[in-house]
Each structure stands twice: as structure tokens, then as C-alpha cells.
Amino acid sequence: MKKKTVTKLLTMCMVASLSVGTPVITWASDTGTTNQKSAESDSIEVSVKSPTPVIWDEEDVIVKVQDTHYDDNSGNPFYQIEFMVENNSSVDVRIGGGNACVDDFQVPDYTSSSSVIAGKKGICNESIWTKDFSKAGIDDFEKWELTLTLYKDDTEVSSKTLNIAKEVFENEENTSDIDNIEEKSDTEESEKSETVDANVEELQTENAELKEKNSELESQYKDLKEENESLKKKNKKLKQQVKKLKESRNESDTETTQEETTPAADAEVTEAPTENTQPDTEYKDATTIRIVQQALNEAGYNCGTPDGLIGGKTTEAITAYQTQKGISVNGLVTDELLQSLGVVEKVQEAVKAEASKAEYSADYTYDQLSRNPDTYKGKKMKFTGKVLQTGDAGDNMTYARIKINNDINTVMFITYMNDLLGYRLLEDDNITVYGTSCGIYSYKSVGAGTISIPWIHADIIEM
Missing domain, CATH: 1.10.101.10 (PGBD-like superfamily/PGBD)
Structure with missing residues (x-):
């Protein structure tokens, strides 16, 4: 159960700190005129002024926008539009999405519970994920365009284009931010407002420590990047030398071939040379x-x-x-x-x-890193464990907490650059980490004081 007093105070703090207002969406009932207009149009607008339009009202089937929803999803957010399907016909119907675009960038969309049996009502969802368009440099968007198709017994009946304004989700986003802060609080309902101030101060301190750690990682990354550039230059010179050697060898082979294939004046040419091709x-x-x-x-x-x-x-x-x-x-x-x-x-x-x-040794133990972190700092090592939690560490980095040997008492803090993997790590993934010890990572936990665990920056991660 959420702590009502703390929730209210945190909400007040959040509202006071915002420099711009958040649009408020009023979910009003549609009028008959609006329903008829939405049902007849091939292009439907979903906005603050018209948040729940009717998509179809024909052939004993009514499809209407029920709700819009934003979910932070532990750092992997998605946007979702929910439809109410009233199937008064004698056959099963379903709706399916497609051709989803965020502004002008095409993204995959995901359909959930799309089929509603004859004579029943049902809820269907369409979703898009931030990860699918953030890779194109889109941090925010104005419009989500979606083609929605109505099927009866898998036969296409009609298609409509939905233009969903970003503003209908903005109130959900701010609410999600407040909910995340509430989940971090383990205080009792009867605690005073001073406890909230203390928690906020702890979060600010933890954020400052993370920024300091990120700064150290940036310095290490810069050194590695300079070393990599040096290796690239050496590799380029080596390629040039190999190219010259090949050209020289080809010229020599060409001269030899010409000498061998030029017939003498009194010789009879019986067969042309065969060309060698390398696969x-x-x-x-x-x-x-x-x-x-x-x-x-x-x-x-x-x-x-x-x-x-x-x-x-x-x-x-x-x-x-x-x-x-x-x-x-x-x-x-x-x-x-x-x-x-x-x-x-x-x-x-x-x-x-x-x-x-x-180069990465598996001989180091968790106890060694915990007892003498400075002794093993900078050492290359290998550990295998199960993912407990992942999140954004900022500055193009991701963090993960993993438990070694499936033991909750042997947890490590892992960081890696975002472009190291072509996929996201999920909870309960078993991974092997090849990385460099960075000493100890410490953070403050509400109700548990300061927690310190071994920290490794990964160079290679295997599933």
C-alpha cells in the first residue's frame, strides 16, 4: 500500500520544481456528433480535445479509444493506446495495427489481445517502445501515426489512420516519474514531512556520487579510446603495406604470365590459359x-x-x-x-x-575484491552471474547488478558502454563478464544505510 502522506508531499515537491505546466487531460464522454464524424473519417485524431474518439460504429461493431497510457517500465518506457471493442455481430472480430510511425520515423508496433468473440466486449492494445525510435536520435516526438485495420473472421473490413498526439501521454509521464520516487520510499505512513526532506537529500547525495563515478569512467574511456585510435593508425599502415606487397606481387605475376603465354614465331598455340578466380x-x-x-x-x-x-x-x-x-x-x-x-x-x-x-583471469574471488578493493583495482578479471537489475548510468553507459554463484550475498556492480551489446540485458539473464576492477561502488539505500559492492567495468559480455 502506498504511503499517502509521503506521496502527497513528494508530488508537491515535484510540481514546485517544474518550470513549465503539464497539460491536464479530461476524459469526457463523446457526443453523438463526434462519434458519427470519427466513424465516417478515414483519419482519426486522438488529442487532448478528443481523447476517446469512436473509430468504427458500423456492421454491429463499435471500436472506441478507451485510454492512453505511458509506462516508464524500469527505464525501458513504452506508450500504449487502449481500445474498447463491442462486437454485436455473429462472427469473431479483431483489430490489428501496422505502419506505425513516430513523426517521420517508422517503428515496430505491438498488438495485445486483438480478438473479440461474437456477442462480447473486449479490450485491445497497441504499443510502441522508446528504444525503437531513440536509436534514430528521437528523444521526443509530436505525433504517433498508426494504421488500424478491422477484420471479421480474418477478412479485412476497413482500415483507419490514427494520429495520436504526444500531449495525451504527457500527464502520464509526469505521474510515472512521481510513482518511481514513491517506490523508492520505504517509510511508514505515520512519518513526518521531515523524513521526506531527508530522503530527498539522500537521493541528491547518491546522484552526486554517481556523477563522480561517471566522471571517472569517462576518463578511463577516454584513455581507452586514445589507445584504440593508436591501434587503428598502426592497422592502417599495415594494410597499406599489405596492399603494396599485393600490387607488387600481382605485377610480377602479370609479367611472368605474359612471358609464359607469348608463343614463339614457329610454335603452335594449342590452348588458351585458364583464368584463376578466388572465391x-x-x-x-x-x-x-x-x-x-x-x-x-x-x-x-x-x-x-x-x-x-x-x-x-x-x-x-x-x-x-x-x-x-x-x-x-x-x-x-x-x-x-x-x-x-x-x-x-x-x-x-x-x-x-x-x-x-x-588476459582476463577467473582466479579472483568475490571476497578478495570486497576485502582489498584497492589491491585489485585495474586488474583484468572474469566473473559469471545472474542479472538482478539494469538501468541507465548516463553518459552512454548502462549498469547492471549481478549475483555471483546465484548468491544474493555476493552482488557485483557492472558498467558497460551502450554500444557494447546489440541487445538489452534482462533480469535473470546469466552472463559472463570480462572486465577491469574499478574498486568499490557505494550507494545509499533508504532504510539500509550505505551499501558497498565490488565494481567492474566490462569490456566483453557474453550471454
């Missing part, structure tokens, strides 16, 4: 496959989760990409495909990282 290299290792899958997903060719395995979906995506780009169509991961996707250097770096796993 394109095919890559099958999981590291290269995962990078290609991630690049194809970003280019709009859906491979599913980048898992490093060549399946039917990945082969179809490769074939579609090769056909579209006008390169050799074979459904294989080849040098030509890597160059076209622009991931040659990324693959080379990943292969180097794979080879560097031997």
Missing part, C-alpha cells in the same frame, strides 16, 4: 555474425535478436540486403557484405577482443 571468404564465427545481424537490424533488415547464429531469418535479411544493394546475392556473410555494411573495422576489433579473453 569470396565466408564468415561463420559467432562474433562476426552478431555484428552483421546488428548492422542489418539498424539498416532496416530485421534479423531478430543478434545472437551470433545463422538462421532462416538472418539468411533472408542478408539476401534482401544483397539484392537491394546490387552486390553478390548468396545469403552468406562475406567480405563484400562486411564492406557494404561498413563493419570491417568493427569486426576486426571484435576479433581482437575475442582473442584478448585470455
